[in-house]
Amino acid sequence: MSDGIPFGHHALKARRLGIETLHEAHIFMRKDCPVCRSEGFASHNRVLVCHGEKSVVATLYQVAPDFLGIDEAGLSEWAWQALELAPGARVTVSHPAPLESMSQVRSKIYGHRMSAHAFDAIIADVEARRYSNIQLAAFITACASQALDHTEMRGLTAAMVNAGDTLSWDKKPIVDKHSVGGLPGNRTTPIVVAIVAAAGLTIPKTSSRAITSPSGTADMMETLAPVELDIQSMRRVVEQEGGCIVWGGAVRLSPTDDILIGVERVLDLDAEGQLVASILSKKIAAGSTHLVLDLPVGPTAKIRSHETARSLSHNLVRVAHEFGIEARAIVTDGTQPVGRGIGPALEARDVLSVLKGDANAPDDLREHALALAGNLLELGGIANGRMMAAEILGSGKAWAKFQRICEAQGGMHEPPMAPYTHAVNADRTGIVDRIDNRRLSKVAKLAGAPDDKAAGLEIHVRLGARVAEGEPVYTIHAQSPGELNYALGFARDNKDIVGIAIG
């Protein structure tokens, strides 16, 4: 069995299975294959898979004989790419080195404080994908259960910054903004970037794609211009225009953040310490010196109470300060969506109408963007920020700047329109007294957002508005009749997504 092959190394034919596993590598092998037998592997063991100089730690699943050959190893997509395999390649599978940093996680579980060194060790292993999702869940749970103190928040933040690339810029200030998620619409970023860059400040903005929401800023921006820029192209755009709005996935800023978020979402856990490290690590890595944080509070937003918002603001500003960033946190209204559209292209239309100064542009999005831009201008040393922001927007300078940024990123284009739409009407006459952000997002997702860029919904009412029975409350947009019906089915089963009080 081990004849001719060095101890602990057995070559198997790699087979690409195309399985998407978030950030965990999976390997599939037959229970009766020589490697499993001689190494004593069982399902769920973590194994070391090597190909040339490349290696990954993968979770093993044993399979029945008719699914794979006895000398084959099936690999998930992430593992295949990380190993840079080609068809016909061979891999060796053996026991990985013990995951020493898990002892730090266990120590945290049992109530001990974690050192900066411990966070460094854990996050380095997370970055190298040595943690399985089960182990990640334990780390995340431990950090939520034994809440991180200030020193630990700083330690985790620093470790996350160090695990990725960092940007540095010749000038100062480098300004940035961040909105804590959970609020549909709320697409202030392109407007803020355009205003701030038009005012002469530097704002190299990276944004994310949707993970569980119907649209991320990068998804929305992609309906207007290319966003997958590498670090050189991003630098060129920023040097030329003072700002950009690109997808953060192409630049490796705090890459472990995405890995941790994947598991946090499954658990629906948003512990403060992790939120602070998640937000700030990306900004520190991006080289920001001044930062405005938008914290929307509402019963169906991510932050549900003003007490939580206050504590989070305090910690964000304090930790940011220790990394040399001047930060300002603004608690905003998170009781209803901002703007009218939910979904990449529909949100882009809102953004364009605000930038162009259309008469019917959504007021709330305009005001929200101006408040954030105004604060950023002031942080960047420009007096009367709010007034200046309004002037830049009103004069068309922001719109001109936005178009130049889009051109620099590769060319501006029109957002698509969905071929199928259907209105959901009020089933009674009354006053809108509640809007469920989470279920509204779900309708947009069922309609096809964010994969179908044009899909989503437009909401026609705001809290406090009077509606008459039969009037449209929101309109669903979809790429196909099937998806339209599917979203409508959910909407009909959930008539209280928009609450209407009789009176």
Place this chain on the structure above:
Amino acid sequence: MSDGIPFGHHALKARRLGIETLHEAHIFMRKDCPVCRSEGFASHNRVLVCHGEKSVVATLYQVAPDFLGIDEAGLSEWAWQALELAPGARVTVSHPAPLESMSQVRSKIYGHRMSAHAFDAIIADVEARRYSNIQLAAFITACASQALDHTEMRGLTAAMVNAGDTLSWDKKPIVDKHSVGGLPGNRTTPIVVAIVAAAGLTIPKTSSRAITSPSGTADMMETLAPVELDIQSMRRVVEQEGGCIVWGGAVRLSPTDDILIGVERVLDLDAEGQLVASILSKKIAAGSTHLVLDLPVGPTAKIRSHETARSLSHNLVRVAHEFGIEARAIVTDGTQPVGRGIGPALEARDVLSVLKGDANAPDDLREHALALAGNLLELGGIANGRMMAAEILGSGKAWAKFQRICEAQGGMHEPPMAPYTHAVNADRTGIVDRIDNRRLSKVAKLAGAPDDKAAGLEIHVRLGARVAEGEPVYTIHAQSPGELNYALGFARDNKDIVGIAIG
């Protein structure tokens, strides 16, 4: 897309992939299949898979087109069996009901005490496999991090008992024993059962198979007699002979224990509260009234300090008492293996030699079994238990009883012998001063135990023994030359498994 199919239900052809996933159901679907598109599913979503009256909640993995047909759903082995599918069957896939009990887990994470009702809700969902491994990891970590108090231990224990079947017996006392694992060899159960049953007490013993060790009691016992008895057969054996030694997997006593243990092992977490609930829930479900607990303490055993053993003893006895069980915990020596054999058949040979009273039977195993049996006899109302136990063993009554139990379970047979053996010799002359239980177990596993029943090793030395250079320290047994070499390779790389101090 949804034409003709009710909202939320889409039929896909089920394909059996034979993937072993412990206790989590996995489903594989193409990202571009109509169900994923219309339901808005993404990889790692939990989905409800239905077939007729049966349903399971599964973790979804999206795959590349060439791996599955667009109308196919690949299923892991556990999912296939739970849904009772046959080739060509169709399944529907939809969104599952929200996992409400996870909010209780989050509450525990944030430091709130858990009610008995909360444990009932969580454990019922765990039993129904509604928890993914990520969610199980969070629950286990939370219970370790926010240590369970006495009331919580009772609540978790009761919930685990209620989630499975329970046995009841017409007579009393019903005695039982449990050894906390981690010590190779230590196969006292068959000897204790034989002595106690021969003394006229009732001991319906269920045992487990190995999960990560080279042998479980059920694996060892299977080399002597059938152990996969259903509940009726088990009752018949116990009514006829007063005792049995069967595999617990065929009777559903505290089934969630195995699910939780699977994840605990990945995390290497043994929190006291969970250990108490794990041990006692099986005994309560089995209808025990009197219980002896064997707690081996040693640097490479599961319990590493006397302080841990004291606290665990205290909680085990106290919680057992609340469920009407009189328990006695005995702290024993866990610094080295008990008996000579490690591996199913080799351990069976030790057991037989003690039962038969062979002159060269391992003293430590005999003494350990007599201590446990003596305590059980006293708990069961028989005075001078230790003396009585020795008399029953010495007179051959235990051996006779053991043979009758084996016959009643389906017939006794000889344990197999391995065709390949090789001795590992001392590399210096000196005194044995340390034995690493964990790595010794690993050698036995690499040699093929427990799947190869005859595989494992025999250890020839004990702590304090003098050995001369070149003398055999242990002998590896294997079914094939490859496995023998494999275990030998590891043994040669780990010469300090048995430490020899010069002097």
